[in-house]
Amino acid sequence: MGCTPSTDRSSSTSTPEPENNNSVKDSNFLPDPKCQVQIRLSPTSSQVDEDGAGRPARVEVKDEAEERLKTGEEGENDLEEEGPGHGMLGVLGTEEIQGFGPDHPFEDPNFPAEPSSLYFSSRNEDELCLYTWVRPKDLVPEPHIFVDGTSRRDVVQGVLGDCWLLSTCAALAKREDLLYRVVDPHQTLYGPEYTGMIRINIWRYGRWVTVIIDDRIPQKNGSYCYARCLDPAEFWVALVEKAYAKIHGSYEAIEGGMPIEAMVDLTGGLAERYELKDSRKHKTLYKYLRKSFSSQAFITCSRKGDWKMSHKADSNGLVQGHAYTITGLYRVHAQDLGRICLLRIRNPWGDKNEWKGAWSDGDELWSKVEEEKKHEMGLHYMNDGEFWMEFFTDFCNQFEEVSICTLGPDFDHDGQVDSAKYVKIIFGEWMTGMTAGGCRNDLNRFATNPQFLLNINQAEQDEDESGAADPKCQVIICLAQEHRRSQRDKKVKMLQIGFCLYRAGEGENRLNPHHFLYNYDCGTSGPYINYREVFGRFELSVGSYIIIPATFEYGVSSNFMIRIYAEKPIDLKELK
Template sequence: MANGNATISVEEEVQVVEEAREAPKNVESGAFELPETDFEDGRLGVMEAEAVENLRNSLAPGELFTDDSFPADPSSLFLSEREEPDVVWRRPHELVDSPYMFVDGASRRDVVQGALGDCWFLSSCAAVARKPKLIERVVPPDQALHGDGYTGLVVCRLWRFGTWVLVVVDDRLPTKSDALIFARSTHPQEFWVALLEKAYAKLHGSYEALEGGQSMDAMVDLTGGLAERFDLEDTPDKRRFFKLLMTASRSGAFITASRKKDQPYDTQWLNSGDWRLAYRTDEHGLVEGHAYTVSGVATVSHDTLGAVNLVRVRNPWANAAEWTGAWADGDERWSGVDSKQKSRLGAGRSSSSLHDGEFWMSYQDFCDEFEEVTVCTLGPDFDHDGTVDAVGQVKAIRGEWMVGRTAGGSRNDFEKFATNPQFLLEVDETGAGVCSNGSCSVLVAVMQEHRRSRRDFGVKMLQIGFVVYQTRDPTRPLPADYFYHHYEESSSGVYINYREVLARLELAPGSYVIIPATFTPDTPGQFMVRVYSPKPFHLSALPLPPASDG
């Protein structure tokens, strides 16, 4: 691509044809879809810290909190006409003796999916649980579920559009026959999984609203980190991608993988209330349209096969629905691996010894069977080797697309495009960068506002993107004429209705302009620009163009 410094003659004006596409169908999407509306205030389910404390203090001695804003009734389960008969809402101490938020800390093996199609969220919970301190930041462990200090009030912390917010729920959970209907922990006395799922459901308006979603969004909500989605069909260098997965896994990144659903949904599950009836395992034990946690990546030495690349995958169902192909539990290939390696990997068990939903498979089979992989880190991975690099600075700034003023749309109309908000990124001369060629590694991400404000409406996800130009005049926004005669430095690619889009840039010291945009002009919305770099930089908003008299 031509450098942003390059200019062309008037006769050879820049020709740009921008394109947009819809995000792939979310895994586990239910038959019911909420109507969508524009973003309003994003306050659904969120409570300020002072209000939480006042709520605690308002409870009389021995009184247990009941959440009127997310009541124990069918409206919190479903917003469609779907019904779940014979549901009884029970508190943990009514189900087991001595319940706890955590039993022996958090682990990926804690998470068990119930009769709700939210594997995208639960597989992310299992991925993040490999770092218990992060889960304990989301679900503070010092919350009693019985005995001294027990109030029935539970607080969770989730990252939403740049800030950590508090979500308060009561501990009443939907059950049938004294068993939890939805997510649970493998240990019957542990309830962090069920209560976190309830808090997340409250943010979305109902449990049903969790059916279908993007793992990258869930992992960002749980960590505040950066998530990147990879389409394996569009990743030709599989050897390099395995190295990325290996390094990312070893450095503590959170990884999920999902399969697409090609066949129509079986509507039997709508009557039964159990989502799992809509998704059956295939001949190899895998589930269509399902999200899994990637819990390990390794290379083993085999007596006759030599070095073999393997991936460990966990089904959030946590049952016998496991891979039955090469390198599955009990597969004969494990006999060619020495006991030390098998012990280190916890592999080679007999096929009947542990039906926990976790299994190993070859990397080649992994690439053949899974379509999407999401990798989330707590910070940027500038050189894309799977490890979080040192960050000199992290800055975020918010903006808004306003109809008739700053909602200019894509470069299919340069005149309108020039009215979009513009942000000045100045890369300093000083500091040591990741690259040795004098350029600076910069990661730019644009996130659209996504928080819900109404239970019965979802937020319309806009097709968004951004373009980066170099500028010689950092005092003013780039005019339309500039785009006719200069190529961009970089962009986020095709416009898409993801919550966040990002691009990795190698920038020489200098001044650059970041221009976030929606694909369609006059589309209102709010957004946030996040920039990460190991070198010092400055990020600021350029003056908005003057309002039109019309």
Template sequence: MGIGDSRPLPPVPKEEDKDIDFNEDTIDVPPPPEPKADPDIRENVEGSTLYNVENVTTEYTEIKDAIVDKSNATGKTYVYRDQEFPSESISLYYSSRPPSRWDTIKWKRPTDISRDPRLLTDGVGSEDIVQGQLGDCWWLASCAAISRSATHMKRIIPQDQKMTGPDYVGMFHFRFWRYGKWVDVIVDDQLPTMNGFLCFGRSADKNEFWLPLLEKAYAKLHGSYQAIEGGFTQDGMEDLTGGIAINYDLGRKTPDSLFTILYKAFRNESFVSAGIGGSGNIEDRFTGLVSAHAYAMLKVARAAYEGGYVDLVKFRNPWGGSTEWRGDWSDSSTKWDTMDESVKRQLGYADKDNGEWWMSYDDFTTYFNDVTICTVGPDFDADGAPSGDKWLLSTINGEWKSGVSAGGSRNDIYSYATNPQYLLYLQEADDYDPDEDSPAEKGKCSVLAGLMQEYRRSGKEDGLDNLYISLNIFKVSQPPRTRLDARFFSRNREVATTSTYVNRREVTITAELDPGYYVIVPSCFNAGDSGTFLIRVFTEKNVDIQDITG
């Protein structure tokens, strides 16, 4: 479910909150080019190196030093002005008309908004995050989920940045994972405001600005603020971690082992979000839950209660404030009255209007539609935690070309055979530990493969939407000399598949396969649909991948 919503307009400021005069000169510095994804096939990268974002290329220090030197040489104060993402309507929206009241937006720097602006006041936490008028709750919920890990947030937000003093130059940079590669995004600190208040994402602390600046950098990455309205938390969590996310349907489709999966996910520092379907962002007056909305899951617990145990989950609403769950185990629920005080302290229970609350696991699976778990590494056994200490990643960058390699679904096997095809050679079975692995895993190769369509959100301005995509894996007895033809597909079924075609950015397969040769076929539902894609293949042992499209 694509999710997006917005909050009411900010209040008119009081007299003491009006704009602060700040005289400044600006300097135009050319923005650094964005790195492009590596072409073709990149094989067997050690998992431990995939997330070393410290090696990402950036021109931040070079530009900052140039501004400081110019200020020192002239005796004036210069600050950065981003020419690539200017403080103009083009950076706000791509539609022919501005969204509601966006034509009244004024751009202001933090020094114009706060008397004591800071990038961070006391670290990063989920309570910092408050949604504004932008319908990006899916992304803010992702931020709230990732904020549980100080280590990950330090990778995203470099710590050497100042908002005051001689090192302040009106420029900040942030890191995102983008289609197989970490990129560094530089922005100036001019932020959209209405009536002197930030009108999009903000921190609960009016002097803290990491969230609106991070949101601006993410908007720049996709072309405009409007381009990040509506989406899936799966995408947001992957963009903030470089991990891979798995989605589970709830209600009648809830897996029997889901609570155990969630418990392991939190124990192993994976990240979790959940969504509610519907439309209109309507708050239910009985439950307090909001339709078409995304939430961050912060904790799960099996807590002692009345001689037994109760399974609980804790959530964060990116709206913040009092829009919270109102049922059992909510902040004001009488259930807490009969729980031991020591257990409540362990859970960190607090009755506060901060957008956070506990609820029972059963109520969660009843009222929410899906839950997404993002692991920073492959979750081969689908238990909510990365598998093992070492794993390998192979990546494929490819393209569906209309009339050439955009063959569509198997409804037409002759056309389907023209889709891109890649030979996968699984050389040896995974190591087997009878104390930890099931007998069914002996002699098998654990494979997790994800098919991700690229740059569709950045193309919203041109009318691009997600394509309906699927990924199939076929077993072959020996390496084919050329691409598999329609005869093969008429006689053979896939051994692993993402199943039905869906219009998500990424679809995934988790499979236990015998060593040997396989052919991977990514496809769109409609023949002729064009686009570029990234395939990620996670394995425990070395693999060989070759393009046999021909």
């Protein structure tokens, strides 16, 4: 494996190949006695070569990078990309929020009822004249944010390709307490306490922030065309979508995205993405899905296919390049078929576009399942976008990836959220010409990246099952790049990011190029990739480690955040 990044499978672009310059002058560093010739370490490629008689063995590392796949629902007009700015579009503002009421409702000056809030690309005047902005109280006599609690069936997608957001909304709807943290249910849309102002809470870059919007929502030709609730008097879906549109610059700007990002934004949790292309991992993944779902994790899936066809279903009833919500997992015994592993899946369109193959609504295979079991599963035949599929034969062939979000760390990857007694968050910056050193394909540059000292301390009464002192600690390390937009017509370019973990040297000193040349890493986040957040699970001994976050390319400026979850006491600080 070389250092050239792989090409995005949905585009013809590729990432430039950095200079490969691992040459570092020999020093008195001794090789690890465990080093062997031609050792390869996953997920990066590391190999040890014999430099010659009487010379120490070097660790030659060739870092790799990948491009994130397109989600399938990107609009035809991509946003112009630029570097990071102040990054608080839609959140910071000095607008007065006092003195509003039924006779003088709030009008958001930062996201006005104008075409610029709908589109960042140009539109003809005739099309723009079709849109009007109305308040819920002008649509129904008694509008509410929530009606009869929350349900996955509340969510109905509109004309926007933002299923990445709406599939997450549908998953979150099963937890009223969490959804109410995002949208306070005590806010009113009519009556004497009405102000026209709505507060939506979103987790952004390490903290919860409040996005203030007005309750005006756009209509086209007299009917609401964006995301909505199934009940005409319920409006939480439309308001969450509007808040998202505001922090991205416009409604058009939220076409195309990744469910794992929306999951983190609405929960503050940890999200993972699993591709389904390796059939050898399907059995393990299904077990993990079952355990995760029983622990109330939030799960979505995305279908492969041509995103240009994402506006309609194919002959199987599925939509290409589209995100769905997994709403149930069951194993049933079917007559003559044995045990069947089923998933219940929901299309955020909430209509008749459903799977038409085996185990679909009304399929004859359901006659082989006992009535009591079908009642337990909540089986119904409705044109509501929800359907069942067999996991191994159909789901894994039709879908491309699964995303799982938990509210805390899952150290042992068993689907159960573990207690994280110790959590640390620290912020840093890659600065061009100073700390933006790029990957290990050039060790001299790589050594200039920010370095963080992680100390794992032995906890009191910390013993393993045999009663002996337990020297191991389960640790999850997350690296997130700052993703927030600064201008309404531009977005921050997603960088290919990753991190490496090394044993610390003597004292509290930064690691130099010679250390990387003669020492293995303890682990990495995997290939560098342009995700907003990457992470890794590690089982580490008590002691000191160095975390080195980096971008694949050299000289790229950005801000980043590191989150660490551990079972034992930890200390974290940056080494200057």
